Amino acid sequence: MKLLVNAESLSPPLTGIGNYTFNLLSALQKMPEIEQIDCFSGYAFSPSQNAIANCLNTSATRHHSANPTAGATVANRLRSRLRQSALAYRAREAFRNGALSIGTRRRAGFIYHEPSFILKAHRGPCVATIHDLSFIRYPEFHPPKRVEWLTRQLPRTLERADAIITDSEYIRQELIQTYHVDPSMVSAIHLGASDFYRPQHSQLAQTTLDRFGLRYGEYLLFVGTLEPRKGIEILLDAWSSLPPATRQAYPLVLAGAPGWNNKLLQARIQSMTTHGLKHLSFVPEHSLPALYSGAALFAFPSLYEGFGLPLLEAMSCGAPTICTADTSMAEFTDGASCLFNRGDSSQLAERIHYLLEHPGERRTLAKKGQLHSRQFSWDRCARNTYNVYAGLQP
Template sequence: MKKQIRKEDLVVDARMINSSGIGTYLKNILPIISENFNLTLLGDLKELASFEWTKGLKIIEFNLKIYSLKEQLLYPFIIPKTDLFWCPHFNAPFLPTRARKMLTTIYDVNHLANKESSSFAKWIYAKLLYALAVRKSEKIITISKFSKAELLKYTNAKTKKIKIVYCGVDFAKFANVYQNLEYEVPEKYILYVGNIKPHKNLLTLLRAYKILPENIKQTYKLVILGKKEGFITPDLEIFKFIEEHSLMKYIFFTGYVEDYEVPLIYQKASLFVFPSLYEGFGLPVLEAMASGVPVLTSNATSLSEVGGEAAMYFDPTNFNELSVKIQEFVLNQELGKMYVRKGKLQAKRFSWETAGKRHIEIIDDLINESTYGAA
């Protein structure tokens, strides 16, 4: 039953609703929030109107590029008078707006922690945006204990300002699939999900895969789910490595995949490998677990916090260790089955419904403080 919408006004920047990680977050949190507030969305009118839950909501056309100076200059004119403005990324407005208060979600501080991954100018601009978002936001939502610690390390954020809300996974979506995949994937494969930015560490997986015995490579292809073009900081060394070592016959790039096809690609995998060097949360780990796929993941940053005892871990700087552990899984079916059982239980601990309720509590507290001046 739909809840009665309250009178409090909430404005959300929803331009990134079809981005990979942030888009998944918004698609799951916003429908829950929309049932509790007088919600206005900023973004592409046609894009946002395609979602059933946006019907009846006010949408303000706002298509400017994320991180651009122009978005910052126009924020004060675009954001209407409201009780609270929620920016679900660190590109929060640094000029005054008509919102009484501001809430910002900061998933990680990768741009600051991995300074070498971008130009000095981009690092300076990111540092400025993080600093202003932290200073101007009344509260900050982040998605793991690790990310909270990083925020405290790299910014001037105060502990009391930061609220941890774990992401969720739509267990039913990944555990129950009824559609047929519309294009072919290999019969058996090891799966990687993510983009090709350097911190995703795909090159280590490729190095580990390269030294697998030939019979394993012939049997288990490597499927890379995600776009390989269009990123601000792509890892171009990946394509050079694939070409130099004649790996194309073993590797399948899916390119962009529709939302409804993603669960099937997970479920058909024999093993999921996530070699990332830096993650605020690591949602693909939970998606693979919910899909009934054994998970082999890096032990870096937040990943052990999310995977618990339901994943096997490896040092993301050691491709030899990763190669050995891949062989353990493909040669020992019982090992995989054990991790599948553990993974399904672990994934059930993280729900979007719980995350959505926590967001509502945080927004409620901020709006009440704004309205009544509560401490």
């Protein structure tokens, strides 16, 4: 079997789709049944080993480099504005489709996997991963041009695809009901957590936590992109309503890069940093196991997720967790995470306060979560994905 995978998302710092692409590629490479994996980066083709190595090298360079220069900051802002332009969307996709079309003439027998929603031109079998339908459920949480683009392009992808993958059964059902897709075409394949995410004892983790001014077991944690869809306002409301003594004993720690349309959220976070909240911004992956392991409680109040990878990572590191009911997160945690009703900050506060005041309950929840998390791995995700590919072969 030969694969062609779009690797445009492997641009550090990796977030949702980038993490999915990186870990899936890494696991697929180890499978003897797969003869070759080529990656498309938007303008050129390369073996998957090169794409992964380039991603790792770029991540290392970013980590060891100094603060960005003024020129780099201006360039980043310009790129961000261009991404929101309808003309930029069309021009970029036309260019990439042209480049891919030329390259796939020599790869007609390859199975093309698009890990980021929208299929490009390819003459062979095509698989697309649809991570979520948040642009339909919560369009206000996305740039309007992105909503317009996905709304127009996704039906075309669903018509062309030979198989569809979703990150959860929750999204699978939503896709089938919304677009009337043939259920036999759609496979729900849960994501995984790397072996890198394992519990760290207090002495080992504290070395990392010292850099952030934190004490092991003495903080409430959120990890994820800081944007409205993640329910951070709900978490801020809940934490603010806790008794002062509880807030003092367990400061709220937010770790994540800024997302779209978050100016008001960022202003509120900044105003609360003088009242016990700690904002760590983006935290490199090598520091996350210590951060997860040291949390008294990990809260993930997202309104909507295709899966919710930080939640699984926290469970794998032995952190007791709380997340939103009636979501894909509740699906995969399957009773191993405390639940609260979507958007209900009062109930979230009650759950947080109870767990912080009852360490025995937290330990029980943490053990349950860690045990449950062992069912999920990137090797398992890759094997199930391979089975989808295999079903497309003659």
